[in-house]
Every structure is written in C-alpha cells, then in structure tokens.
Amino acid sequence: MDASPQKSTLSNSPRILAARDTKIVASDVNVYYGEKHAIKHLSIDIPDRAVSAFIGPSGCGKSTFLRSINRMNDTIDGCRVTGDILVDGKNIYDRDLDVVQLRARVGMVFQKPNPFPKSIFENVAYGPRIHGIAKSKTDLEEIVVGSLKKASLFEEVKDRLDHPGTGLSGGQQQRLCIARAIAVNPEIILMDEPCSALDPIASARIEELIDEIRQNYCIIIVTHSMQQAARVSQLTAFFHLGDLVEFGDTDDMFTTPQDKRTQDYITGRFG
Amino acid sequence: MTAWTLLIIAALTAIGFFVGQARAQGLRNAGAASLHSLPAYHGLLMASMALAAAGIATLAVALVAGSDSMIMPAAAALLGTGAIAASHRLITRDFRARNRFEHFVKLVLIACSGVAVLTTIGIVFSVLFETLAFFGEVSPIEFLFGTHWSPTSTPASFGLIPLLVGTLLITFIAVLVAGPLGLLSAIYMAEYSSKKMRGVLKPLLEILAGVPTVVLGFFAALTVAPLIRNTGEGFGLIVASESALAAGLVMGMMIVPLISSLSDDIINAVPQSLRDGSYAMGATKSETIKRVVLPAALPGIVSAFMLAISRAIGETMIVVMAAGLAANLSFNPLAAVTTITVQIATLLVGDQEFDSAKTLSAFALGFVLFCFTLVLNYIALRIVQRYREQYD
Numbered sequence: 001m002d003a004s005p006q007k008s009t010l011s012n013s014p015r016i017l018a019a020r021d022t023k024i025v026a027s028d029v030n031v032y033y034g035e036k037h038a039i040k041h042l043s044i045d046i047p048d049r050a051v052s053a054f055i056g057p058s059g060c061g062k063s064t065f066l067r068s069i070n071r072m073n074d075t076i077d078g079c080r081v082t083g084d085i086l087v088d089g090k091n092i093y094d095r096d097l098d099v100v101q102l103r104a105r106v107g108m109v110f111q112k113p114n115p116f117p118k119s120i121f122e123n124v125a126y127g128p129r130i131h132g133i134a135k136s137k138t139d140l141e142e143i144v145v146g147s148l149k150k151a152s153l154f155e156e157v158k159d160r161l162d163h164p165g166t167g168l169s170g171g172q173q174q175r176l177c178i179a180r181a182i183a184v185n186p187e188i189i190l191m192d193e194p195c196s197a198l199d200p201i202a203s204a205r206i207e208e209l210i211d212e213i214r215q216n217y218c219i220i221i222v223t224h225s226m227q228q229a230a231r232v233s234q235l236t237a238f239f240h241l242g243d244l245v246e247f248g249d250t251d252d253m254f255t256t257p258q259d260k261r262t263q264d265y266i267t268g269r270f271g
Numbered sequence: 272m273t274a275w276t277l278l279i280i281a282a283l284t285a286i287g288f289f290v291g292q293a294r295a296q297g298l299r300n301a302g303a304a305s306l307h308s309l310p311a312y313h314g315l316l317m318a319s320m321a322l323a324a325a326g327i328a329t330l331a332v333a334l335v336a337g338s339d340s341m342i343m344p345a346a347a348a349l350l351g352t353g354a355i356a357a358s359h360r361l362i363t364r365d366f367r368a369r370n371r372f373e374h375f376v377k378l379v380l381i382a383c384s385g386v387a388v389l390t391t392i393g394i395v396f397s398v399l400f401e402t403l404a405f406f407g408e409v410s411p412i413e414f415l416f417g418t419h420w421s422p423t424s425t426p427a428s429f430g431l432i433p434l435l436v437g438t439l440l441i442t443f444i445a446v447l448v449a450g451p452l453g454l455l456s457a458i459y460m461a462e463y464s465s466k467k468m469r470g471v472l473k474p475l476l477e478i479l480a481g482v483p484t485v486v487l488g489f490f491a492a493l494t495v496a497p498l499i500r501n502t503g504e505g506f507g508l509i510v511a512s513e514s515a516l517a518a519g520l521v522m523g524m525m526i527v528p529l530i531s532s533l534s535d536d537i538i539n540a541v542p543q544s545l546r547d548g549s550y551a552m553g554a555t556k557s558e559t560i561k562r563v564v565l566p567a568a569l570p571g572i573v574s575a576f577m578l579a580i581s582r583a584i585g586e587t588m589i590v591v592m593a594a595g596l597a598a599n600l601s602f603n604p605l606a607a608v609t610t611i612t613v614q615i616a617t618l619l620v621g622d623q624e625f626d627s628a629k630t631l632s633a634f635a636l637g638f639v640l641f642c643f644t645l646v647l648n649y650i651a652l653r654i655v656q657r658y659r660e661q662y663d
Contacts, residue, residue, distance in 0.1 A: 103553035
C-alpha cells in the first residue's frame with residue numbers, strides 16, 4: 001500500500017489550460033476498491049470546451065477516475081472515494097449534492113454501446129423524460145431530432161425513429177448513445193473507450209463527432225489508442241499504477257514527454 | 272431369459288469396442304500412418320453396431336415370440352456377432368469411423384427427443400378418440416355451451432360452462448394473488464436485496480414450491496377456508512364453507528415461487544450495461560427498474576406468468592379439497608365452485624365402466640383442458656416473439 005503523501009505534480013500548467021475556464025478541479029483524490037488503492041493522491045484541473053484524453057496501461061486507474069466524476073463508482077460495492085472533485089467550484093462529493101442532478105450535468109458514453117431496448121426515438125427521449133426537460137410533445141421531438149443531428153446520426157435514421165435502437169450497427173449505436181447523453185444538455189461528457197468496440201471507419205466517425213461538439217462541452221475521453229488521443233484531444237493525461245504521471249498539451253505530450261514512464265509508454269516500450 | 276439377453280448384449284458391445292479398436296490399432300502399427308479416424312472411434316463404431324443389431328434382434332423376437340423364448344438370447348448373440356464380423360471387414364485405412372459414429376450419436380439423440388414427442392401425440396389421440404365417442408352420446412353444442420353440469424343425475428346433463436367459469440375464477444384469484452407478490456419479490460431479490468439476503472430468500476421461496484399440493488390442499492380446507500368464512504360472516508356476508516376464494520388464495524401461494532424464481536432469473540439476465548446507461552443519465556433506481564429493466568425483461572416475465580397460469584389451471588388437489596364439488600355457475604368468489612380437473616378426478620375415481628357417457632365425459636373435459644393450455648402457451652409464445660426486445 002502506498003502511504004507516501006506524494007502528490008501528482010501539476011507544475012507544468014498546460015498552455016491550453018491557461019487560455020480556458022477550468023471546469024473540473026480534483027485535489028488529492030483517492031479511490032479504493034475494498035483494500036485496493038486504485039487512485040493515489042490525484043490532483044488535476046480539467047478545462048472547459050476542450051477534449052482531455054486519459055491514457056495509460058490497463059488497470060492504471062483512468063476509467064476509475066472517469067467514473068468518479070459522475071459518481072458512477074457509487075454503484076460499486078466496496079468503492080470509497082476521498083478528496084475533493086469540484087465541478088464549477090462545487091464539490092460533487094458533498095453530502096447535500098443530488099447525484100441525479102449531477103449526472104444530468106455529466107453525461108457518460110460507455111465502452112460497449114448500450115442503447116436501451118427501446119425505439120431510437122425513445123432512447124434519446126429517455127433523459128429528457130426523466131428530468132422533465134421537455135414542456136410538450138413537440139418540444140420533446142425537437143430535442144430528440146436536435147440531439148440526433150448533433151450526434152450526426154439523424155440523416156441515417158430519420159425514416160425509422162420508431163425502430164429499435166438495438167437494430168443499428170455498432171457505430172450507429174454508439175452515436176445513438178452520444179445523442180442520448182447530449183439530449184439532457186450536459187456540460188461534461190465522459191467517454192470510456194467509446195471506440196474500442198468499433199471498426200476503424202465507425203471510430204473515425206465518432207472522432208469527427210467529438211471534434212464537432214467539443215466547442216460546447218467539456219469532454220474527457222479514456223482511450224487505449226495513442227493515435228486517437230493525439231487526433232481528438234487538446235490535453236492528455238498519462239496514468240500509471242494509480243498515479244497521474246503527467247498532464248499537458250497533447251502536442252507536447254507526444255513530442256516531448258517530461259517523464260520517463262510517459263516516454264516509454266507512448267513509444268510502446270510497455271503497456 | 273431377459274437377464275441373459277441383456278448380459279449378452281452388454282458383452283457383445285464391449286467385445287465390439289475392443290475388437291474394433293485393436294483392428295484399427297493393428298493397421299496403424301502395420302505402418303498405415305495416416306489412419307482417417309483414431310482407433311477409439313473404430314472401437315466405438317463397432318460397439319454401437321453390435322449394440323444396435325443385438326438390440327433390434329432382441330426387440331423383434333420379444334414382440335413375435337415373447338420374452339420367455341430361448342430364441343431371444345440366441346438371436347441377440349447371432350446378430351451381434353454378425354454385426355461385429357461385418358464391420359470388422361469395413362475397417363481400413365480410409366474408413367471414416369469418426370463421421371459414422373457421430374452420425375450414429377445424432378440418431379440416438381433424435382430418437383430420444385422422438386420418444387417425448389410421440390408420447391404426447393399418443394396421449395392426444397387416445398383422449399381424442401374417447402372424446403369423439405363421448406360426442407356420439409352427447410352433442411358437442413350441449414357440452415360446450417350447456418350451463419348445467421350433473422353427470423350422475425337422471426337424466427344427466429353435461430354443460431361445460433359452470434366448470435369453465437369455476438376454473439377461470441379460481442385461476443384468476445390465484446394470479447391476482449401470485450402476480451404482484453411474485454413479481455414484486457422478484458424485483459426485490461434481483462435489484463434491491465444484498466447478495467446475502469438473496470441467498471437466504473430464494474431457497475426459502477423455493478421450499479414453498481416444494482410443498483406437496485395435498486398439504487396445501489388441506490391447509491386451504493382446514494385453515495384458510497374457515498378463516499375466510501369467519502371473517503366474511505363478521506362482515507355479514509354469506510360464505511360457503513368451501514369457497515373459490517380459499518382455493519384461489521392457496522393456489523396463488525403455490526405459484527408465487529414459480530413466478531418469483533423465474534422472474535428473478537430473467538431480471539438478473541438483463542445486462543448490467545443497460546442499468547449503468549440509465550444511471551449515467553441521472554435515472555434513479557426505481558426509474559431504471561420501471562423504464563429499462565422491466566421492459567427488457569417483459570417477455571420473460573410474461574412467459575413466467577403463462578407457465579404459472581397453466582400450472583394453476585391444471586392444479587387438482589387444492590381445488591378438490593378446498594373448492595368443493597358443487598357445479599355452481601357463479602362468479603362469486605365466496606361461493607363453492609368446481610373446476611374441470613376436480614370433475615375429471617371424481618368421475619374416474621373407483622371402478623368405472625368405460626362406455627357410459629359419465630366416464631367418457633372425463634376425457635372430453637381432459638381434451639378441453641389440453642386445448643386450453645395449448646392456446647395459452649401459444650399466446651405466450653406469440654407475446655414473447657412480438658415484444659422480445661433484444662439486448663446485446
């Protein structure tokens with residue numbers, strides 16, 4: 001067990017960070033699964049209206065940290081989170097914070113597309129219905145169509161909105177899941193390896209989509225593909241064995257990594 | 272003679288295996304490097320040939336000459352040995368023993384499923400013929416639409432409607448009890464309870480399913496029925512000492528574990544990724560269950576209900592003891608009613624001559640019951656196909 005109080009250093013404050021508002025501030029975050037110390041003293045500032053990529057070998061804690069930003073770890077037995085994660089200056093682990101409202105602001109897209117066994121329309125309408133966002137039926141239709149358009153799926157499905165969402169191809173399903181997440185107007189979108197179950201063409205479409213919508217959201221993407229991180233993100237964080245090793249501008253990270261471990265990883269020496 | 276025959280068949284099968292294997296092994300040792308099948312397959316094939324030949328010979332002799340005949344073991348020995356000799360010559364380097372043996376296994380599997388199907392067909396036809404004989408004496412119109420049932424009075428009347436109404440009334444009460452109880456406890460076990468709690472609850476519920484229906488029957492007649500009567504009389508209601516309500520309630524308890532256990536399995540089979548997707552949208556646990564988990568599990572839950580209903584319709588013991596024999600045409604749950612199964616049981620108890628309309632009517636009732644559950648199963652199947660929401 002690592003008991004040393006060593007904190008991840010954020011000294012090299014990324015250039016891009018300076019130019020933007022900070023959306024998420026995490027300080028001294030620890031995550032435990034029972035006895036396992038999965039995230040160790042992690043501190044990070046994540047900017048708004050940009051894509052931040054989390055990379056690192058399997059089991060390094062990047063998905064764990066991602067899931068603590070919308071408190072999805074709450075659903076796992078024996079999972080404990082300490083430290084502060086602030087979204088817009090408000091601690092999301094405060095006792096009086098309503099996790100339902102938090103998750104309406106922090107959307108999530110999963111590794112494997114998981115559309116509900118409902119129609120395409122109902123999949124996207126799910127969030128707005130739950131949160132009572134739409135005032136009328138036409139309002140709801142506008143939200144659904146708008147979200148599908150933003151997820152660049154509308155043209156492909158406009159004639160069959162009443163067909164089951166599970167009948168779409170893998171890439172379309174994942175874009176449907178993105179549309180579903182967008183439909184409740186989140187500020188942050190977490191993506192947990194959104195392309196790992198997709199073929200290269202479908203992956204490219206998702207990447208394009210991320211690029212199109214990044215102006216409006218704070219997007220965090222966990223990925224195993226360094227090329228993908230390089231293509232879609234402005235900032236990259238490298239995780240290793242529960243530590244945040246390095247966080248900086250994507251361009252710098254892949255050309256002049258500061259840490260030996262980062263260099264080894266991105267040049268393929270381990271992981 | 273039978274014991275000898277069986278011994279001979281077993282011995283020949285064993286001999287077949289070893290002879291076949293040895294022959295193939297011999298070929299291999301003699302330098303035929305590329306034997307198509309492994310020696311064991313040659314052995315298995317020869318064993319199955321011997322088994323089949325000796326078995327068929329035995330059956331044939333038993334049918335023609337009876338199982339006491341001396342010919343039986345002789346025929347088995349002769350044909351079994353013949354099969355071994357014949358297949359011994361077949362074994363060569365290129366002989367496809369593996370494929371042949373797998374084909375033989377497939378035939379055995381088909382035969383096994385055939386037994387179940389043929390038995391069902393046989394039962395249907397035997398019931399059908401007796402039913403037709405019954406309809407020779409009583410017109411189908413009178414049977415199906417008559418509202419009076421008294422097979423022992425003179426003149427006897429065979430009106431199905433009171434029995435059908437009684438059956439449906441009791442089944443309806445049972446489902447009314449078991450549906451919510453079973454489904455809600457399944458939801459609790461699958462979604463809310465801790466692993467430990469579920470580990471205790473589920474076996475306990477399944478014990479209830481193991482209680483013999485006779486026991487449930489006298490529980491209904493001796494405990495529940497008087498309770499209902501006393502309570503009802505407290506409110507100034509007229510309650511028969513044997514009431515549909517008592518039988519229905521206890522029958523409901525009988526099918527609770529069926530519904531809860533099946534539904535619990537079905538709800539558990541809904542992938543966790545769907546729940547995660549819903550939670551990540553900010554849905555609460557109950558919203559997730561209502562809007563995602565239950566719709567996804569619905570076809571399975573419907574078929575669990577249909578299975579439970581079939582079970583309730585066919586149940587006899589509880590109704591015999593708790594609902595009575597009076598064929599009243601009544602929708603009143605507090606009155607005594609009777610069901611199709613109860614009438615079949617009472618009609619066929621004791622020595623009966625099998626040509627009277629009274630006895631034959633039991634077959635007609637059985638046929639109606641069969642058609643009823645068949646239609647129910649068909650509906651369930653269609654519902655499942657229509658609303659199956661595919662996940663994964």
